[in-house]
Amino acid sequence: MRTKMVAGNWKMNKTLQEGVALATELKNTLTNPSCAVVIGTPFIHLATVCEIVKGSPIRVAAENCADRESGAFTGEVSAAMVRSTGAEYCILGHSERRQYYHETAEILKQKVLLALANQLKPIFCIGEVKEERESNRQNEVVKAQLEGSLFDLSAEEFSQITLAYEPVWAIGTGLTATPAQAQEMHAYIRSLVCERYGKEVADNTTILYGGSCNEKNAAELFANADVDGGLIGGASLVAEKFAAIVAAR
Numbered sequence: 001m002r003t004k005m006v007a008g009n010w011k012m013n014k015t016l017q018e019g020v021a022l023a024t025e026l027k028n029t030l031t032n033p034s035c036a037v038v039i040g041t042p043f044i045h046l047a048t049v050c051e052i053v054k055g056s057p058i059r060v061a062a063e064n065c066a067d068r069e070s071g072a073f074t075g076e077v078s079a080a081m082v083r084s085t086g087a088e089y090c091i092l093g094h095s096e097r098r099q100y101y102h103e104t105a106e107i108l109k110q111k112v113l114l115a116l117a118n119q120l121k122p123i124f125c126i127g128e129v130k131e132e133r134e135s136n137r138q139n140e141v142v143k144a145q146l147e148g149s150l151f152d153l154s155a156e157e158f159s160q161i162t163l164a165y166e167p168v169w170a171i172g173t174g175l176t177a178t179p180a181q182a183q184e185m186h187a188y189i190r191s192l193v194c195e196r197y198g199k200e201v202a203d204n205t206t207i208l209y210g211g212s213c214n215e216k217n218a219a220e221l222f223a224n225a226d227v228d229g230g231l232i233g234g235a236s237l238v239a240e241k242f243a244a245i246v247a248a249r
């Protein structure tokens with residue numbers, strides 16, 4: 001059975017003090033969750049948040065890591081540095097990184113390799129933009145994203161990856177994909193993983209949905225066979241809402 005998961009992505013929100021308060025509240029609320037729970041925080045929160053949630057079921061993710069191992073890359077944070085905080089996951093390939101920081105499939109491939117080499121499990125985001133959906137090209141876009149960054153991995157390496165389907169038109173817009181749209185795409189993604197790695201790996205791959213997933217629509221999205229959980233932006237910033245989404249899984 002594949003892992004069911006709800007992961008938060010705080011993005012560029014919360015001061016250190018606010019992040020400490022949120023992590024503490026989550027730790028006190030999510031004492032016995034029915035699925036894996038991961039919170040993705042800015043780099044500066046990682047070490048402190050890892051200390052706070054130590055001994056609880058909550059795991060911690062970075063939202064990014066560098067595409068180089070170490071050295072003269074001012075302002076960058078390496079996968080080894082992330083891992084040294086206690087974080088176990090790393091969100092990679094988020095559409096905001098692709099769009100605003102020009103992260104290409106090739107750059108993301110390097111990041112994935114460095115994350116894996118440093119015992120970080122990537123939560124790898126894929127998804128089409130509005131124009132691509134409108135011209136019915138979502139399948140080819142998602143396929144190219146998988147092939148361009150992940151499908152050169154060995155089956156063993158790939159088994160460390162959690163996928164997150166995040167249609168870009170649904171992120172932060174309130175325009176959630178319908179449960180049917182999510183299920184259709186998740187099943188397609190799983191079929192691609194099956195073609196590349198076989199049925200066992202495909203059946204074991206966790207595929208999250210992200211994009212205006214909230215405490216009101218989560219249960220309906222998670223009810224679909226291939227939707228294994230959610231990657232939550234806005235609603236992950238409020239403990240009550242995030243806990244309600246975890247409970248829906």
Ligand code: 13P
Nearest residue numbers: 009171172211212233234
């Ligand atoms: P929202 O939940 O705010 O739409 O963000 C989704 C997302 O981008 C998670 O990575």
